[in-house]
Amino acid sequence: MADPEFILNAWHVGALSHEVEAEALFPRRLLDRPVLFYRRERDGTPVAMLDRCPHRFAFLSKGRRSGDDIECIYHGLRFGPDGRCTRSPYQDSPPPGAAVEIFPVVERHRMIWIWMGDPAQADPATIPDHSHMDREDMRPLLWHVQFAGNWQLGNDNLMELSHLFWLHTSSIGGWKPDAGATPGEVYSARSADGKVFSRTLVPDITRPGVFDNNIPAGQAYDQWTATVWEAPANMRVTMGAVPAGDDPASLRQPYMEQTHCITPETAGSSHYFSGFTRTFELDRDAEGDRRFVEFFRGIFEREDGPMMEDIELQMASHDLFAHHPLVLPRDRGAVLARRMVAQRLAGEQAARGNAQPEPALAG
């Protein structure tokens, strides 16, 4: 049996709230299984259903809604939001036990979270905190992109923010004449309570013109960044700035809070849900906000995405440590996250070892 690639017993972001419209059947591949999302008519609460009819495996997302039931396009079986078959044509009642798999879902922080492991363990209290996304006054923005690489490359990328000064030199990272010479930088990373906390202080930066950070243009500042990571791939990144040389403790409010959640599509491709809230330029209209999203999406699509796709090509397996990578001081946060993921994967594999074998149907 191959090494497991996915953490099953965890909440993953399946979709952003705005992606699943009221009437729609919204299909998405997650953890290499096909999932159908839709919303109940009465109250709009989301449903997540295996996107495969148990009869002959048509995609249910290509079927039709009949109220809150989904009717398969191939031979007309209907399934309700609890997964049970509600009508089988040519029979007085559906075959006993006929059902499609349903996944627990919770809509929270403008995202739809899905649990694809053992449903008995699905506790909404363990959904990572992205409550800043509930702050209307901070203008929450969220978007979805994809990359053709393993989901853990997203952790690696975001837990090693020093790449801002190289990969993003020409976009959001062009702040220092020679980033390699970095007197005064402070970096720390530690793990606790199943989380990784990392912190960077970069002193004496000159701001690019991209976005405001509450420091007047042209004035040097000290930038600090704090990241909280939770498995499988949830990150909250808080960014603050004070005039160069000021006591960081004098900061009253970070200027930006970012959300980064990555969900495997397959072992070699990923969904990336990204966004932020802010304290600056709050008077932008919807079109102005849209331009923010396009700007950041563009950076990802030109810089981070291709980089992760390159690395996917370069790695024969997805186990970083098997490749004996060079380890640098700034890798500490990324390495702590990699280790926690490895532990979770091994733990789930051991637990499955005592349970029934996997079903023959891969989907």
Added chain:
Amino acid sequence: MADPEFILNAWHVGALSHEVEAEALFPRRLLDRPVLFYRRERDGTPVAMLDRCPHRFAFLSKGRRSGDDIECIYHGLRFGPDGRCTRSPYQDSPPPGAAVEIFPVVERHRMIWIWMGDPAQADPATIPDHSHMDREDMRPLLWHVQFAGNWQLGNDNLMELSHLFWLHTSSIGGWKPDAGATPGEVYSARSADGKVFSRTLVPDITRPGVFDNNIPAGQAYDQWTATVWEAPANMRVTMGAVPAGDDPASLRQPYMEQTHCITPETAGSSHYFSGFTRTFELDRDAEGDRRFVEFFRGIFEREDGPMMEDIELQMASHDLFAHHPLVLPRDRGAVLARRMVAQRLAGEQAARGNAQPEPALAG
């Protein structure tokens, strides 16, 4: 060794008669091997040759004809319709034993049937009966399409004609307001003599405007459909209609007789040879007939083909039963066919077990 995917000792349709023109070298991949079809000059009888030169494996179909011999384009070897090498440049006579594999072929019912298993077992008497295709007066029409799915999905699709009322709702199946409520429908399926016979009576249908069935437009009718299936994937479907409520036995003549033959291209892609004869609209000209073909080909390409390709994606293996599908009453015919195929595949595998190993050359 992987499970066998193809029944070798059987007649498969390799090509439609009209596809192989008098002068042409016609290549087609069948059962995952390259085959070259061509016609002898004298009487046009077809030849089927492995489409690979035994020297350095060029496709012979890219060569040239020299009478009934095929000359390889790469270094000029020539092979006759019996497979034997007839000339080797730079030698007085061809190397003893030099030959390319020849497959038994029979042209019958406007199709060229090929036998790719043990030639000693190739008995033309076992070619399935599609003799209605010989009836010029019934305007035989045949065409070829392909789908990116395992050939057995074609059996599943055609042996479960209830899909007419869902998948084909907007084309040929839009006949009933709620197909799921079906009082009076009668369905039966049984196997005998290595065949599966299924029969459906659907009462009180209103005809779509697509084609005539000898019932006046606007008049309700009872439709019956009888299917005869033979391994590997040959079906003859007879369709008849009587005014609603009449005794089916009063039917003097079915209005349509369909031919459906599926031949594997590879394990995951298939050739589908389809056609019909009819008793209606016999005065159509060639252009009118061409429109019939385009209409049915279009339905396949928009509806059945994509469905089978979806299911191919959804199935990790081609063994339906390993996926524990939901089984419905209307599946009886399809399940009987699946079982017969499984038996044939297992039988051939067992027979090979006692024989020599497979050659190193896959093609």
Added chain:
Amino acid sequence: MADPEFILNAWHVGALSHEVEAEALFPRRLLDRPVLFYRRERDGTPVAMLDRCPHRFAFLSKGRRSGDDIECIYHGLRFGPDGRCTRSPYQDSPPPGAAVEIFPVVERHRMIWIWMGDPAQADPATIPDHSHMDREDMRPLLWHVQFAGNWQLGNDNLMELSHLFWLHTSSIGGWKPDAGATPGEVYSARSADGKVFSRTLVPDITRPGVFDNNIPAGQAYDQWTATVWEAPANMRVTMGAVPAGDDPASLRQPYMEQTHCITPETAGSSHYFSGFTRTFELDRDAEGDRRFVEFFRGIFEREDGPMMEDIELQMASHDLFAHHPLVLPRDRGAVLARRMVAQRLAGEQAARGNAQPEPALAG
């Protein structure tokens, strides 16, 4: 472990001299590993470096030059032409031992030769002789093409030049009315000193208008071709012509000397470096020479390349002999080369058997 596909302890052509420009970072996949070529600032001597940063595996070829160092685009590590890490940001000095793999290279005969096996065995004296490419007065021309087939198909193709009369009938080979009847042709092949020498005399040819061979147009001539092959896939082909019937010994000078070197890109795709020097039409200008290159490149791309790609499709493994091919008299040279390659591959595999296992990182 799969059969080895590449001879590691050998000089392969990695690039043509003109492909690697002074300032450029030139990436190329060779023997299924990513290689970065560039030139030192001071004297332009070439460097070949594994094109993968040892930190998180970014392609170094996407980085930046800093003098003769390469700076990784992802997190800024720098590596010198000896492979050693020269700067790690956020550290006073690079981690001890941090380095990227460097491959021995030699620039000779207008090509950059690379050694990807054990560096201790890399002896420039064993680079095959293509010194005719150093003769400015013979107007050396070299170009690069690729084909989607195993590299040994290039040996097979070029060691069996009889294909000129079939595959190239409509381009450079259209010389004889019926090439299959060949009175007077003489062919021989023998191996010695790890080389294969083959020789063909084709009498009484009429020249196509393509290029001059020092025989007046319209006059029949006898053509002789001598090939020297060296592993892995280096060939030098000398072509001469005398008026038909003359003593071949009367030839004062061959009219053309060809270079053919093939280097694996992956097991199923290859780089082909090809070129020639000549004694005719020496007064062509650069544009005239460019048209020569385009002409030969075009023949390859329409005729030889597709043929090798066909054969790649037809062969389940790359071991020709496992397919029990028909062997013809003219195959002698190709078969001798195949055998020498098989011996070298087996020898290297045996040597590795006693050494450490392959690293986990495939690249």
